[in-house]
Amino acid sequence: DVKVTQSSRYLVKRTGEKVFLECVQDMDHENMFWYRQDPGLGLRLIYFSYDVKMKEKGDIPEGYSVSREKKERFSLILESASTNQTSMYLCASRLKREGPRSGELFFGEGSRLTVL
Amino acid sequence: DAKTTQPPSMDCAEGRAANLPCNHSTISGNEYVYWYRQIHSQGPQYIIHGLKNNETNEMASLIITEDRKSSTLILPHATLRDTAVYYCIVRVAGNAGNMLTFGGGTRLMVKP
Numbered sequence: 001d002v003k004v005t006q007s008s009r010y011l012v013k014r015t016g017e018k019v020f021l022e023c024v025q026d027m028d029h030e031n032m033f034w035y036r037q038d039p040g041l042g043l044r045l046i047y048f049s050y051d052v053k054m055k056e057k058g059d060i061p062e063g064y065s066v067s068r069e070k071k072e073r074f075s076l077i078l079e080s081a082s083t084n085q086t087s088m089y090l091c092a093s094r095l096k097r098e099g100p101r102s103g104e105l106f107f108g109e110g111s112r113l114t115v116l
Numbered sequence: 117d118a119k120t121t122q123p124p125s126m127d128c129a130e131g132r133a134a135n136l137p138c139n140h141s142t143i144s145g146n147e148y149v150y151w152y153r154q155i156h157s158q159g160p161q162y163i164i165h166g167l168k169n170n171e172t173n174e175m176a177s178l179i180i181t182e183d184r185k186s187s188t189l190i191l192p193h194a195t196l197r198d199t200a201v202y203y204c205i206v207r208v209a210g211n212a213g214n215m216l217t218f219g220g221g222t223r224l225m226v227k228p
Contacts (some may be wrong), residue, residue: 004159033215042217042218042219042220043160043216043218045215048215058215090159090160091159092159092160100148100165100167103148103150103165103205103207103216104150104162104165105152105160105162105216106162107159107160107161108159109157109158109159110157110158110159
């Protein structure tokens with residue numbers, strides 16, 4: 001089974017702190033994604049990566065950056081955390097970039113971040 | 117991507133079939149239907165997808181109407197662990213940059 005592991009289930013940070021959210025997948029997937037999930041807003045795509053050292057902005061990239069130095073690892077960085085970044089963050093990966101299975105994402109369990 | 121409409125919530129008795137409907141009346145010919153679910157405090161989990169034929173796997177069955185304007189996800193023998201939010205998503209499969217859009221979904225409550 002594909003396993004997508006997020007480094008922390010729960011984090012509490014202060015406004016202005018730099019925050020790193022780490023995600024590792026063990027199935028050699030090329031594509032990886034970061035979403036955030038908020039009540040009433042569903043899942044929103046922050047950034048994604050098609051391959052190592054590649055990154056693309058999603059729908060809400062402002063205030064975030066990402067790093068993909070190794071194929072299995074995709075990091076989300078909040079350079080200066082703000083209270084409106086309090087949210088559930090979800091990492092995902094996928095095997096196929098095109099075709100029907102490109103809609104088959106494997107998600108981690110999520111990281112719930114609270115910014116005070 | 118075509119928009120989908122799902123009921124906000126449904127109940128189902130444990131052991132009975134859960135039939136979750138989804139309307140996608142503006143679906144185009146090259147769009148697939150995907151279903152995911154999200155159990156509380158976990159990430160979404162892929163269930164099944166289809167284009168026009170009915171599909172079945174170890175988790176569920178997907179029935180797509182002949183005109184493809186609606187579909188039904190069937191959990192044949194619902195258990196308490198199937199309590200979750202179920203998302204129906206319509207998407208063009210061939211476009212790598214075309215990302216999944218998760219709407220509100222249906223909150224399924226399986227009751228003993």
